[in-house]
Amino acid sequence: MKKTVVLWVEKYFYNPSLLQKFLSYFLLPLSWLYCFIMYLRYKLKTPQDFGIKIISVGNLTVGGSGKTPLVTALAKKEKDPAIILRGYGRVSRGLVIVKDKTEILCDVATSGDEAMIYAKKLPHATVIVSEDRKPAIIKAKELGCDIVFLDDAYSKHDIKKRDIIIDVATKNGFCLPSGPYRERLWSSKEVKVLREDVDFSREVTLVDATAKMSLVTAIARPQRLDRYLPDNIVAKHYFPDHYSFSKEELKKILAQDGATSLLVTYKDYVKIEHFGLKLSLLDLEVKVKADII
Numbered sequence: 001m002k003k004t005v006v007l008w009v010e011k012y013f014y015n016p017s018l019l020q021k022f023l024s025y026f027l028l029p030l031s032w033l034y035c036f037i038m039y040l041r042y043k044l045k046t047p048q049d050f051g052i053k054i055i056s057v058g059n060l061t062v063g064g065s066g067k068t069p070l071v072t073a074l075a076k077k078e079k080d081p082a083i084i085l086r087g088y089g090r091v092s093r094g095l096v097i098v099k100d101k102t103e104i105l106c107d108v109a110t111s112g113d114e115a116m117i118y119a120k121k122l123p124h125a126t127v128i129v130s131e132d133r134k135p136a137i138i139k140a141k142e143l144g145c146d147i148v149f150l151d152d153a154y155s156k157h158d159i160k161k162r163d164i165i166i167d168v169a170t171k172n173g174f175c176l177p178s179g180p181y182r183e184r185l186w187s188s189k190e191v192k193v194l195r196e197d198v199d200f201s202r203e204v205t206l207v208d209a210t211a212k213m214s215l216v217t218a219i220a221r222p223q224r225l226d227r228y229l230p231d232n233i234v235a236k237h238y239f240p241d242h243y244s245f246s247k248e249e250l251k252k253i254l255a256q257d258g259a260t261s262l263l264v265t266y267k268d269y270v271k272i273e274h275f276g277l278k279l280s281l282l283d284l285e286v287k288v289k290a291d292i293i
Contacts, residue, residue, distance in 0.1 A: 006238045010221050013062065013180035014170045024178040031178035038155075038175070038183050045157035050137050052145070054161035055293055058152035061180035064220035064241070065166040068114055068267070069286040070200060071149050072121050074293060078147050082140035083122065085151035087112035087129030089242030095130040100143060108270050113242060114151065116270040133159060154191075155183055163191045164292065192292060200288045204228040207281040210260035214253055218243035219267055228282060234259050247275040254278070 012020045055074070059065035075081040080101070087096070090112035098104065098111040099119040108116040111129055118127045126145050130136035133156055140148050150156065154163050165185065172179040185191060194200060212232060217225065218239040235257045239245070250262060250272065261278040269281055 006222065006240060010063070010223065013172055014168075014221070016172050024172060024174060027178045028174065031175045034177070035175040035181075035184060039186070041155075042157050042183075042186055042189070047160040048134070048158055049160040050134075050141070050148075052137065052141055053147045054137065054150060054159065055147065055164060056150040056153040056156065056159075056161045057164045057166070058150075058154045059166045059168050060154065060183055060185060061168045061170060062176070062182060062220070063168070063180065064224065065168050066196070066202065066284070066286060067152060067166060068117055069202070069284050070164075070166065070194075070288070071151055072118065073200075073286045073288050075118075075122050075125055075149055078125075080124070080126075080144060080146045081122070082126040082128060082137075082143070082145035082148045083115075083118045083151060084128050084130065084133055084136040084140065084148055084153075085112075085115055085118075086131055087115050089113055089244065090115070090129060092129075093131070095128065095132075095135055095139065097139070097143075098127040098129055100126055113267050113271050117266055118151075120270065121266075157189075162293065163189065165191050165193050167193050167195045194292065199290060199292065200286050202228075203285050203287055205281075205283045205285070206230060207283055208261070209280050210278065212258065212260045213263040213280050214257040214259035214261075215263045216245075216250065216253060217265055217268055218245070219265055225265070225282065228284070229263075233263065245272050247272075247277070250275065250277055 016024060057067050057071045090110060092110045098106055098115045104119045115127055115129045126143050128136045133150060137148055170180055175181040212234045215233050215236045220241040222238045237253055261280040263280045263282055265282050
């Protein structure tokens with residue numbers, strides 16, 4: 001059931017069927033209203049200068065775009081970077097320092113999955129989760145950071161920053177709820193748009209592969225993984241983005257599929273590595289082809 005819903009929503013937003021197109025057009029008045037409200041929200045904001053270099057990396061559409069590995073690749077090149085994000089899926093609230101320059105300070109339930117990826121992949125970086133990005137930026141400056149990366153903050157028009165947007169291909173160009181766009185690329189806003197295989201490329205490493213692997217993933221647009229999968233996948237299990245797995249349901253998947261391991265992305269790995277189950281890792285990294293910041 002979960003897989004069916006995930007795939008239906010993905011198809012509706014990115015490659016709609018004829019019936020889904022009718023639904024999309026039916027909802028257009030709501031989309032126009034939504035987009036107009038977002039435009040007003042943008043025009044009424046005045047950007048605040050925090051006196052530190054701030055780079056926002058994200059996408060205009062709902063769902064994944066590969067921003068986490070891109071931010072990771074960019075932050076690796078910096079001396080004292082801070083990564084600030086909302087922390088979707090975490091059980092905590094407010095501002096939490098997930099990692100300072102030396103050590104991880106909380107567990108994945110407190111940080112959220114994406115923040116823990118940054119904490120593990122960027123040993124020299126500071127990672128902060130906060131619904132309100134402004135106090136987090138101030139905290140990053142207090143901790144001695146010299147550059148801030150905002151994960152998915154194009155819509156934070158009240159912060160002076162440089163926006164980098166990952167272009168996501170779709171056959172549905174409408175705003176929510178008719179289409180996948182959360183916001184438009186406003187003409188008066190300076191933005192750097194990056195395209196896969198033009199400005200950056202993805203590299204995938206398969207770690208601890210076994211003979212029969214079941215793919216288990218809780219990422220947006222999970223079919224993005226298909227091009228990177230090995231041949232010996234015995235089943236695919238898709239869950240909603242940021243889903244919290246239980247050990248028992250994963251053990252059941254292993255048993256019913258007759259799999260020798262679960263194949264997961266790093267986003268899922270950080271949530272389930274402590275379960276003690278046999279895991280194989282599909283580790284995705286991004287190689288940036290030019291200096292973009």
